[in-house]
């Protein structure tokens with residue numbers, strides 16, 4: 159049910175544990191579901207996006223069970239699944255031939271999660287001859303090109319240009335080429351799928367052949383035939399590249415090696431590799447959502463301590479540290495409390511990675527009000543814009559957010575939505591081309607705003623309440639559940655004031 163939330167200027171301050179990183183969780187869940195042995199992931203909290211990936215992997219045949227400490231994953235059987243008569247009759251409109259009727263149509267419901275959809279399209283088409291794909295909210299409108307054309311060139315057919323659609327045909331390997339300025343998720347998806355792609359020269363590569371009587375060979379067999387690597391090339395400088403690095407890291411964690419060219423635009427996955435399951439694999443803390451707490455500290459000068467963050471993380475939004483430091487806030491890792499932290503680490507201490515986690519500073523302390531306007535290049539960390547817009551409103555002078563073209567392609571058009579949010583609350587913002595400029599005065603008026611059903615707009619509007627004369631009332635604030643369902647609970651626990659009305 160849609161919710162409105164009213165937020166006053168009461169300041170949150172104190173200590174908070176970072177929630178599990180959804181970017182890391184998506185990738186680990188997928189790698190585990192493709193492995194040839196079971197896995198357990200340590201994950202303390204979920205979100206709608208993580209749940210979308212879990213449900214979609216179940217739709218592809220994985221058995222995933224939530225436990226007290228995380229999830230257990232029994233991988234997707236890598237053989238064609240025979241359908242029950244009921245399921246087969248549901249897929250006859252898609253494929254009329256007897257053999258494919260015997261294939262259970264696997265399904266992906268990505269809900270509103272772009273990462274779920276764009277990572278799982280290549281993965282699913284590598285392992286399944288038919289997949290039914292649905293999505294919700296703004297996601298069907300968000301781009302699938304040039305990924306879709308590349309999948310088509312490698313043997314996959316789509317019943318519709320955008321979800322809902324049915325994908326048929328098996329994804330073959332070889333070389334993929336795409337521009338790198340639409341979504342890095344296309345690259346992550348192809349990388350994750352690469353070990354399961356059929357060798358280009360051995361398996362039929364046109365979609366029509368998916369409707370023939372051929373049975374798709376088990377992956378292990380296909381890979382044993384392969385003698386050439388899968389290559390994924392970005393024809394323009396790759397944006398959001400840290401997300402692809404995170405993909406490569408998770409693949410390595412699950413036993414699959416990838417290489418990257420010197421210019422960083424070409425990725426290679428040697429074939430004949432298989433994902434290995436992992437026991438007690440910890441999902442690291444989320445930098446994107448921790449940025450909310452760091453920005454709250456920078457806007458108000460009230461200290462904030464965040465536990466469960468990795469200083470050596472490959473997450474793109476770790477950049478928040480350098481940005482708020484440049485604005486004049488003090489940020490330090492509290493190594494001195496590490497022994498204490500280690501003793502208190504709940505899930506992480508039980509992991510096989512205990513040692514490496516324990517030696518990495520994981521407690522971040524942030525204090526001191528920001529006072530210098532910021533200049534941020536959004537190319538590599540697009541998700542930070544909304545919360546940084548709140549920071550910019552709190553600093554006197556003009557802050558610049560550059561190269562935000564891809565912000566238009568998110569859960570909302572985030573350039574326009576942030577401009578509108580600032581203006582509605584009484585601040586000054588203007589979009590020029592792909593840049594956003596905000597002139598802060600340290601104060602806003604407050605008032606009623608719409609979230610555009612975008613979780614990061616909810617975060618931004620909540621932060622803006624901290625410097626508003628009147629409360630901020632956000633409609634459709636339940637959009638927050640996409641990435642951080644516990645957000646308002648945490649806000650109130652830290653001394654903020656957020657009250658919901660239905």
Ligand SMILES: O=C(O)C1=C[C@@H](OP(=O)(O)O)[C@@H](O)[C@H](O)C1
Nearest residue numbers: 181273341342343398401540541
């Ligand atoms: O791969 C990922 O987990 C993500 C990549 C980024 O998208 P783009 O690469 O489309 O910018 C980011 O904005 C998104 O929230 C998550």
Ligand SMILES: C=C(OP(=O)(O)O)C(=O)O
Nearest residue numbers: 270271272273274541568
């Ligand atoms: C853009 C986001 O996610 P996704 O692309 O996975 O929908 C986000 O979390 O801000």
